[in-house]
Amino acid sequence: xxxxxxxxxxxxxxxxxLLKARRRHRECERDEGSSQGPRTRQYKLxxxxxxxxxxxxxxxxxxxxxxxxxxxxxxRIAKRVEGTKIEMVAAARHVVDGKSQxxxxxxxxxDALERSRSVRERLGLDPFKPxxxxxxxxxxxxxxxxxxxxxxxxxKEYLKG
Amino acid sequence: MSQMDPGPGADLxxxxxxxxxxxxxxxxxANLALANLKEAVLADALLTxxxxxxxxxxxxxxxxxxxxxxxxxxxxxxxANLxxxxIAGADLRxANLALANLxxxxxxxxxxxxxxxxxxxxxxAELEDxxxxxxxxxxxxxxx
Numbered sequence: 001x002x003x004x005x006x007x008x009x010x011x012x013x014x015x016x017x018l019l020k021a022r023r024r025h026r027e028c029e030r031d032e033g034s035s036q037g038p039r040t041r042q043y044k045l046x047x048x049x050x051x052x053x054x055x056x057x058x059x060x061x062x063x064x065x066x067x068x069x070x071x072x073x074x075x076r077i078a079k080r081v082e083g084t085k086i087e088m089v090a091a092a093r094h095v096v097d098g099k100s101q102x103x104x105x106x107x108x109x110x111d112a113l114e115r116s117r118s119v120r121e122r123l124g125l126d127p128f129k130p131x132x133x134x135x136x137x138x139x140x141x142x143x144x145x146x147x148x149x150x151x152x153x154x155x156k157e158y159l160k161g
Numbered sequence: 162m163s164q165m166d167p168g169p170g171a172d173l174x175x176x177x178x179x180x181x182x183x184x185x186x187x188x189x190x191a192n193l194a195l196a197n198l199k200e201a202v203l204a205d206a207l208l209t210x211x212x213x214x215x216x217x218x219x220x221x222x223x224x225x226x227x228x229x230x231x232x233x234x235x236x237x238x239x240x241a242n243l244x245x246x247x248i249a250g251a252d253l254r255x256a257n258l259a260l261a262n263l264x265x266x267x268x269x270x271x272x273x274x275x276x277x278x279x280x281x282x283x284x285x286a287e288l289e290d291x292x293x294x295x296x297x298x299x300x301x302x303x304x305x
Contacts, residue, residue: 017195017215020235020255024214027254039232042212046194049174 007061008068011054015115018050055122066119074112081105167191169207184222219257249287 025043032040084102169189176196184204192212200220209229219239226246234254242262249269253276260280267287275295
């Protein structure tokens with residue numbers, strides 16, 4: 001388990017705020033129907049401020065943060081994705097709820113990969129592909145649509161029986 | 162750098178205003194995103210169109226405050242006193258309003274999607290045209 005310094009905790013907090021601000025930016029752009037609406041512009045400025053704070057972190061802090069994302073966050077989410085997949089196949093009748101959960105994890109997983117990519121880019125490191133290496137998952141975990149289809153088929157079979 | 166003088170349109174991004182006495186202050190259109198306003202006194206303050214994204218306003222006194230069209234999305238208003246506040250048209254998406262006092266608050270046309278209203282007192286609150294999709298309401302007090 002990578003060490004979790006105060007600075008890393010701070011970076012995690014900033015990243016979480018950045019994700020929330022990006023979400024609000026999209027919502028405002030949709031609500032205001034323009035990228036130049038007053039709220040949308042406020043969020044654009046906020047995103048820049050948060051990004052600048054993250055980029056101001058020194059190399060050591062970024063490396064610690066990267067260790068947290070790649071060695072803790074990504075495996076943890078990938079494990080949850082795998083767990084969800086198994087649950088879905090085992091409990092095919094709950095396919096609709098399972099799909100929604102899987103999509104949520106997929107979104108979290110994509111965000112985590114994005115964190116890894118952006119910090120690696122900042123540090124001049126090669127892109128990291130933890131999922132393929134450790135869990136056999138693709139860039140989007142883990143063949144969700146296929147498993148949903150499989151689960152649908154199981155439901156059909158169950159109903160026939 | 163943040164301009165720390167509260168006033169209309171002030172840039173108070175990430176300002177540390179915990180417990181500050183800002184009652185009746187005119188802070189229309191101020192940028193208070195991520196500000197720490199925990200337990201601040203903002204009674205009757207003018208915060209119309211203010212930008213309060215993810216501000217920490219837990220335990221703040223916002224009695225009678227004007228928050229019309231303010232952006233309070235992701236804000237922490239846990240246990241805040243918003244009695245009689247005018248929050249019409251405000252954006253409170255994913256805000257934490259647990260145990261907040263919203264008695265007689267005007268929330269007409271506000272967006273409360275996915276807000277946490279657990280234990281909030283909504284007695285006599287105006288909720289006409291408010292969007293409450295996904296909001297949670299466990300133990301919410303509504304009298305009269």
